[in-house]
Amino acid sequence: MEKKGCYHCGNEITTFNRIVFDEKEFCCNGCKTVYEIFSENDLSCYYDMQQAPGATPEEANGKYDFLDKSEIINKLLEFDEGPTSIVSLYIPHIHCSSCIWILENLNRLNQGVYRVLVNFPEKKATITFNKEKTSLKEIVLLLNKIGYEPYISLKNYDDKPQQVDRSLIYKIGIAFFAFGNVMMLSFPxxxxxxxxxxxxxxxxxxxxxxxxxxxxxxxxxxxxxxxxxxxxxxxxxxxxxxxxxxxxxxxxxxxxxxxxxxxxxxxxxxxxxxxxxxxxxxxxxxxxxxxxxxRDYKSYFPIAITKLVEGNKEEPIQIYDVVKGDRLLIRNQELLPVDSILISESTFIDYSFVTGEAVPVEKKSGDKLFAGGKQVGDIIEVEVINSVSQSYLTQLWSNDVFQKRVDMKYKTITDTISHFFTPVLLTISILGFIGWSFVSINAAFNVFTAILIVACPCALALTAPFTLGNAIRILGRSSFYLKNVTVVEQMAKVDTIVFDKTGTITTNAKSIIQYEGEELTSEEQSDIRNIIRGSNHPLSRKLYGFLQARIVAKPNTFEEIPGQGLVGTMNNRSYFIGSQELVGIPHDKIINETAVHIKIDGEYKGKFVFANHYRLGVKELFEQLDKKHYKFAILSGDNDGELEALKALLPPSTALVFNQKPEQKLEYVKELQETGANVMMVGDGLNDAGALAQSNVGVSISENVNVFTPASDAILDARKFAYLEKFMDYSKKSVKIIKLSYILALTYNVIGISVCLLNKMSPLVAAIIMPVSTISIISFVTILTNYFAKRILK
Known part of the structure; x- marks a missing residue:
């Protein structure tokens, strides 16, 4: 009986189950059908990435009829707004690059699917689809039809803890029972x-x-x-x-x-x-x-939100303190941290972070707002209906849409070593067996087995994830929160650091503010305060706290123009609040200073002048960076009014660039990268979002209230700003630890294999040493990362 492998799944084909189609052989009609689907939709290159990557599809036979019920669908969906819905499905068959490719091209098989993002390690596919063109049931049936049947258990969506996979414990228990009894019976x-x-x-x-x-x-x-x-x-x-x-x-x-x-x-x-x-x-x-x-909000993120307490008093609170029933204020460009109900009359919500669609959705009072939406426009009031969804916000922040395609060199090294290690190991073990077989067949078997057991590249494969995993945990304890472990290595490569000025090297907490111009009435001060209430710009927050008016009212119109200021109307009067350009001051009359100018009903009134306070330790930080030969620059949307103060504060090599709009900041970073620089951008919000996204490493500074910026790779607590150079130094030490542990692991393998070739190590001793070596490498990198943390981050 002739035996071959199925072209789709690789399963055995015999004379009895052979199906020939398009000059290819399949083990069943299911595999043939999947091949036809892929061929008809120009997806046949699925088979070019790996030989027989598919799985034999199973018949559904009504298995997913429960997906017709809306109450069940609502439990499964992570997001459901208008025609757009999002669901994450666990797909056990995901195992190779072909699986990722075909799933991320699912929209070519079903026009209702917008996109699919595959999390390979977790075997999870996050599917965004149009529920008016398709349904969750149709998508699940399609996945089942092409051999990627999802595992759906409603227990996963209850509040009960998920079941723990105990199969490894059972296997260890059986092995322990067996070796104990076998050794006892072997005593004679x-x-x-x-x-x-x-x-x-x-x-x-x-x-x-x-x-x-x-x-x-x-x-x-x-x-x-x-x-x-x-x-x-x-x-x-x-x-x-x-x-x-x-x-x-x-x-x-x-x-x-x-x-x-x-x-x-x-x-x-x-x-x-x-x-x-x-x-x-x-x-x-x-x-x-x-x-x-x-890396979730509850445990690590220092971002806060504004809560309304008795008497409509505003109180900043940590996000993890938000509970059902709380009333929150959401300012322009702030992210909704929780599912909530809109109390204000109306607003527009930008769900582009979630759906990828940039068109804001209009919402009316009483409508449900989903976590992850960004408020666009004037300040709104919402009532919380769910506690903070940590895993959902973590997924949002880690979404591949906002990930940078960074160089992950340590992974390439690990994969390369593991790829060549096994063939070399097999060659050595076979040669050892052949050589010792001339002496003793028993010795030959012992040598062959011992080599296969003792030589373990587990340490090589684990050293980078364990080192960087421990480093990211330690940095988190020091109030520097990284998106993923690759950021540690990227930080180690940085040679140029670009800082925003306002709100980054200056503090939002301390400023001396003076008003110059025509006196403002109490009504005008109240109107100005209510308009800037919806803005998160550092100067807006300072001015909001400075103004004494306490009457809270909603502006008739509100618009924030990045890099310029605010435009709004209240009590039938128009207000322009912001830069000199916004209020129309002629270029030849522009004064170099940090100020917020006021124009009411077309008449210039005056300005609030800010004397900035620089963060504690700024001078020392830049001196340390200069000693380590970092290049750095200061970008500011303000004019050069503080040029002399900055020159006195910063090293002479610092590049100072003023009057920068958000897009100009981005271009500045891009120009540095084109010269070969590896750039870290340190900013504090909306005006820096483009530059943060463009940079190799984007760091967002956080104080009490901040705009959520998925473009950033890290969030730094403002209180730890002066520690930035220490964090950079620690990242370099972490990469050195990886290289050192590689050398240690390779040395262990060379010694172990040499001893085995001399027939000086039994398979039993090799079996004991193998996990010990892995444990020793893990302990080594953990001890070193903790040691350098105490030494550098003290």
Whole structure:
């Protein structure tokens, strides 16, 4: 009977199940149908990325009829506004680049799908779709039809804790039980006990040992066989291949010894090997879970929101303190942190962070507003209906739409080492087996097995994630919150730092404000205060606290012009509040100073002049950066009124650039990058969003209230601004730790393999040393990252 592999899924084809279509062979009609779908929609290059990447599709047969019920759909959807809905589905079959490619091109199979973002490590696909053109059920059925059946359990969407996968614990338990009993039954063999009783029961004990070892070989060790097979199919030569081969060789050799009465075999070594390898896997998993914290608002973000308390008094509170029933003020360009009900008359909500659609949606009083929407226009009041959705906001901040395509060199190094390590290891082990087979076949098997076990690139693969994972946790404790671990490495490469001036190197908390011009009436002051109430610009926040009027009212119109100021109407009077250009001061009469100018009903009234206070430690920070040979620049939307003060404060090498609009800041960063500079941009809000996105590393400074900017890679608590140079130094030390741990891991492998080639190490000792080496590398990088943290960040 001729045997071949299915063109779609790779499963075995025999004479009885062969289906030929388009000169290709398939194992069933389901695989043939999937191939037809992909071919008809010009998606056949799915098969070019990897041989037989698909899975055999299963028949639905009414399995997803529950998706016709709106109450169930509402539990599954993460976002539902107008025609746009978003759902995240767990798809177990995601395993290679072909899977990512076909899922992210799902819109070519269903026109109602806008886009799909695949989270490969979590095997999750976030699907944005138009519910007027398709439905959740149709999408799920399509996924099922092409072999990517999602796992949907409504338990995942309840408030109850999710079920924990305990299969690894069960495998360890069985392996522990087996190796303990096998060793106990092997004691007579260990001590060469030779009496009548032992000779009578020797065969019984050996066969009992074989039977006890079977669950370990077929069940406990199964993850290694599965991973090795997937690696062979995808031509990705992972460490699981030599591990699986070592276990199989030991089992076959031991079974042959017992069946043909050649000896007791190595079942004690095999069961203990599997136990220690699984124990090492459990340790890695638990430690990684500990270090890889969820970067959510409740635990880490210092961003606050404004809450209305008794008497309509405004009180800034931390986001994690927001509870159902609270009334919040949301200013222009602020992000809604929670699902809420609109109390104000009307507003426009920009859901582009969530849906990718930039057109704001008009909302009326009583409408539901979803977390993640950005308020556009005048200040609004909302009532909270859900507590802060940490995982949803974390997902929003980590959304691939806002991720920068950064160079992840450490991953490339790890992948390269792992890719070449396995073929080299197999070659050495085979040569060792051949060489020792001329001396003793038993010694040859011992050498072959020991090499496969002791040489473990797990340490090579884990050193970068563990080092950077611990570093990001330590930096978070120091109030510097990074989006992901790649930011640590990017920071280590930075050679140029660009700072915004207002609100970044100056503090929003302290300023001396003086008014110059025609005296403002109490009504005009009240109108000005109510208009700037909706703005988050640092000068607006300072002026809002300075004005004494306390009558709260809603402007008739409100518009914030980035880089210029505010335009609004109140009590049938028009107000222009902002820069000299906004109020129409002629260019030849512009004065160099930091001020907010007032124009009412076309008549210039006067200006509020600000004497800026620079953040504590700014001078020392720039001196430290200068000593470390960083290049840096100050960008400001203001004029050069503080040029002399800045020159006295900053090193002579500092580039000072004034009158910069938001798009000019972005262009400045881009020009630096074109000269080969690796740029960090440090800003504080809306005016810096473009430059933050353009830079290699964007850092957003946060005080009491801030605009949420997904373009940033990190959020720095303003109180820790003077620590920036220390954070940069720590990132460089973290990268050095990675390189040092690579050297340590490779040294261990060279020594271990050399000892095995000399037949000085048994498979049992190798099995014990292998997880110990991994634990030692993890401990090494953890201790060093903590040591440098205490030394640098003190």
């Amino acid at each position: 063999e260990y001590f060469n006990i030779d009496d009548i009783w032992m000779r009578q029961y020797k065969d019984f004990f050996r066969w009992l040992i074989l039977i006890i070892s079977l669950p370990v070989f077929f069940y406990s060790a199964s993850p290694y066989y599965i991973a090795a097979w997937k690696g062979i199919r995808s031509k990705n030569y992972t460490i699981d291949i030599p591990m699986a081969l070592g276990i199989i060789v030991m089992f076959i050799r031991s079974a042959v010894d017992i069946i043909f009465d050649l000896g007791p075999g190595f079942f004690d070594s095999m069961t203990m090997l599997v136990f220690f390898m699984l124990l090492g896997k459990l340790f890695q998993q638990r430690t990684y879970n500990f270090l890889s914290f969820e």
